Amino acid sequence: MYKAIHQIPILDFSDHLFSDLNNLNIDEYKQLEIDPVLLKAVEKGLENGDFFQVFGTEIPIKLPSARQASLDLFSHSSQVLEEAHGHPELFRQRGYSPFGGEKAVGAEEVDLHRQFWMSGHLAESHLGAVEDRQYDVADQDPNTLSPNFGSSVRSILHEAIHVARILLRCFETLYQFEAGELIAKTMGADTVIRTLYYQSPALNTILAGEHDDINLITVLAGDMWGLEVLINDEFYPVLIRPDCVLVNLGEMLNQIHGCEHLGRIRHRVVARPGIHNPRIQFATFVHLLRDTRLLNDVRCGDWFAQRIQEITTK
Template structure:
């Protein structure tokens, strides 16, 4: 039988959820999560606001491109981001919402404040609310991972407090004719875990251990969740940051745009990523003996994917 990424309900008892979720992460680096509790009306409003923004004229959108930030906030135009090692840019444009920190906060230098478009009513309130909801659900998911790894359920709370998490609003325009590149070339995520809404539209695939590509298509309203490189590093590769891509649509869907909303949950910028002791033994020597802060790791990777020079 073909392997399939499990669909897991967040309403399960905590220990049962932790076991099922952690096992899926260890096997696939991915899971599909239902019953996450984010209000469907809020999600619908977010789709409406995202479509309205990306429908604006190019000049209007580019007014929100902030030079020098590596795409950390505001708008990143079509054809800018490129996967590490890829030859063609991804066929997408996107908007980033981050965490606003108060003036004088010790991490403010690594986390610039948001910019907001004037042209779309309630854009700010909608996405500030959704950001907070992603943050809440992400905390519950990390608690499950902590339990699976034999850690205290609140182990990750301090590691992500005021963390450099980013919500990305993604627009993949229709693909017309033979295209150079694909919507998102094969890559791994940089962050701790990613929570993704919008994967119901076909295209998201993960590279399985045997080299085959497996589709990830959550039930309507559910989210795909995956391990990022920072969590892979922390767990000494016990939880793998799996290569994934968004392939171009089949001919019948080529004229239809694709929208998605990943939430890249990050550690605090100053968090030192030190391999967990209980993920190291004689059979699994420490692959990452030199600690690195989350921000130093992020900046290194942003340069690799073309968002920073």
């Protein structure tokens, strides 16, 4: 039996999106004044949880071609993709990851019904330290397997990072950080976009087990029906407006002094009637620079490395 759909608050970012996302620097973000109406909406939304729908990006317009490019890529067999672009030695942080290659944090079972591809944040890699660029050596676009895939996902990645930074700018204002203080920690960080391909073998199959997100902020686009959030020990489906992207806060944010109070909502993905099959999703995982000091003076890079080892299974 289905529960009623859980409403996710909508934020309108259309007045805060820059036309040129290619050469953004920290000064532009510092000068960004957030509209008080948006700030209020963020504050109110946080009372209900840590998921938001964000309106105003061009990501929804980019989805049909990105979906097609992804289908082209995943039309190649798992074996071909793994041989050409599998990187178990890099904990699957770049390139191809096979069905069953990962499990959710704390989960017993691996996620058998999804394969995915990880692309890094090369556009800003010159800003990061060597440590933050450690996986970029393996970050090749698979042009021979799908000519439009790399450019499609990177275009979504650029916009998604900007969305996350506007939200961080809101948090800076709401929680008495200096302008740009949180955003600066994302400039040159190892932010990644994961292109997910889910097959749905039968209705009600768990496609991604219950979990919290590890990263700072996740920006999700694509086929989202089937996502469910845990409220008071019950899972509720969420319905995302097709002109919006979904943004949620991850565990890394809670590890920042001054943001500990930002809640986490556990979530999962289930095959439900009316779902696209295959289901294609683009998840941008926005990260902090690995040298960032988290609570208890833990280095972000050490904290994250531990988490990644916990979830990698192959």
